[in-house]
Amino acid sequence: MNTTNTLALVVDDEPLVRNLTVRALTREGFECDQAQDGHEGARMVAKNDYTVVVTDLKMPNQNGHAFAVELMSSPHPPAVVILTGVTEPRLAKDLLSRGIEDIVYKPIDYAVFGMKVRAIADRALAKSASSNSATGAEADEMAENSISQANPGPLVAESGRGPTSHDATITLGSVAERIKSGDGIIAIGEATLQVYRMTDSDELDANALSNSIATSAVLSDEIIKLAQSPFYNPAGAKVPDLSRAVVQIGRKRVGHLALAATAQAALSIGDPSPLNVRLIWAKGVAAGLAVEMMVEQGGHEAIADGLALCATMQNAAPVALARLFPGRYQSMVNKWSDTGVSFEAAERTCLGDDLQAIHRLALGASGMSQREIDVIVHLRDDEDSLSKLPEELQNRVKLVKLAGQIAEAVIGVWDNWDEIAMPEPGVADVLQLWSVDTIIERTTANLKGINLTFVENSKSSADDPDPRELTYCDSASDSFDFLESVVSSIIPNVERGFNPTAAKGNVLVNCIGACNEDIFAMVETAEEADLCVAISRQDEDFYQSLPRVVSFPSSYGVVQSKLRSAVQ
Helix, strand or coil, rough: CHHHHHEEEEEECCCCHHHHHHHHHCCCCCCEEEECCCCHHHHHHHCCCCCCCECCCCCCCCCCCHHHHHHHCCCCCCCCEEEEEECCCCHHHHHHHHCCCHHHHEEEECHHHHHHHHHHHHHHHHHHHEEEEEEECHHHHHHHHHHHHHHCCCCCCCCCCCCHHHHHCCCCHHHHHHHHHHCCCCCHHHHHHHHHHHCCCCCCCHHHHHHHHCCCCCHCCCHHHHCCCCCCCCCCCCCCCCCHHHHCCHHHHHHHHHHHHHHHHCCCCCCCCCCCCCHHHHHHHHHHHHHHHHHHHHHEEEECHHHHHHCCCCCCHHHHHHHHHHHHHHHHHHHHHCCCCCCHHHHHHHHHHHHHHHHHHHHHHHHHHHEEEHHCCCCCCHHHHCCCCHHHHHHHHHHHHHHHHHHHHHHHCCCCCCCCCCCCHHHHCCCCCCCCCHHHHHHHHHCCCCCCCCHHHHCCCHHCCCCEEEEEEEECCCCHHHHHHHHHCCCCCEEEECCHHHEEEEEEEEECCCCCCHHHHHHHHHEEEEEEEEEEHHHHHHHCCCEEEECCEEEEHHHHHHHHHHHH
């Protein structure tokens, strides 16, 4: 899918409405044509392949109802959205029964309407792409072969039973089929995503936002409850309605609260996920808060659209796939979670070369735009692959990636198979961030105003008391040392040191991102210190003669095991 080539047709006899609608859709990446009635619209549909058609109902010549019925009777109809001032329940019921995507009644907030049509178009494009990939035995066989080559033999759950219908091999075709059948794709609903997007619109007022929140009872209750909490309402003033609650909390923060509240509510229903979804969402919310401050601090407003949502939803694809294929992901957990293999590596093994395409499909079906998906699917790229992307996309990916690493440092909890990857050296300077420490402090403070009680239930292997002590020395130049937060979660008794050779006992030296010649002399001359060195994986050959090293990226379990064995 490519949002810049997404065609939309707007059919309305009122020029002002047409122009406002076209302007809203253009801002969402559509190329728009216009028609003033159903006859003209039908002629344009015959000549162009539109993804979405937005049409009024009451028009001269051919009315919108007849036009919509004609569109839906075609073999491959576009997504049709009715934008009308006619409120007739029987007419609405008839249109919806024919497959119309949505009926929106005037007057409207055009910015919000554009977001809604964007989400509808992205779902339509995702279904079209998945349908194409799933048709034809040859295409499906290729997808199956790529998975079987990467994953020889089925994964079997601990119970010993073979794969059931819920443990099917994950291919583009099988993912598309699950989505088409209506299986739950993600714990976050479309209404919540819409509220989140609305908070990014400068043209939106508190009343419009509160009206959207009011469509969800769970959201409404949570927002009012938080607005009455001491964090947002220290004076204890009465909060009579949602509009006041939105003002009390702040429009931007409401978006984060919406995601956190509905995620937590969704976690309490249905079967448990094989993944630690509670911890995933906690880190996502923290990342969303962090990236907003990074945009402000680094002056990235021109490329900021959708970045907070990207940061919050950066692990939404695995969460969605685990809901669609719980047996398969449970088998993955059983097989790899305690082997030292990171989740990212395990998922790559299972999904093979189709991993990125499958993630795109899952994210598209969850309502995310192509521009947002482009960021998320490149978060796992190495530096070389990232450098080949357009500069704007590179910077968007770097912002979200660093926001995720900041969130991990803030939350301070990891599962054994979480991949621990340090930020690229100098990335804060590249992104013009003058103080990562300030971003971390503010993210930590702002999290206190969001109900993330599910973090308390997240179990880290470092919860067990550990009497061992460690002196930690950092040779990095970046303002914040991310490794220290990981080390402190494993060896609680950590003391900062500056001269490794003068230290006593166990010493860890951070040489990540640098080939430090001096470290060899330090190891030889340290009389009372046992040195362990943290390095980048690409520098393993340089440091191969050292007796004790910990390479990054590695899974949290591997880092924990190596540090604990090194620190006797």
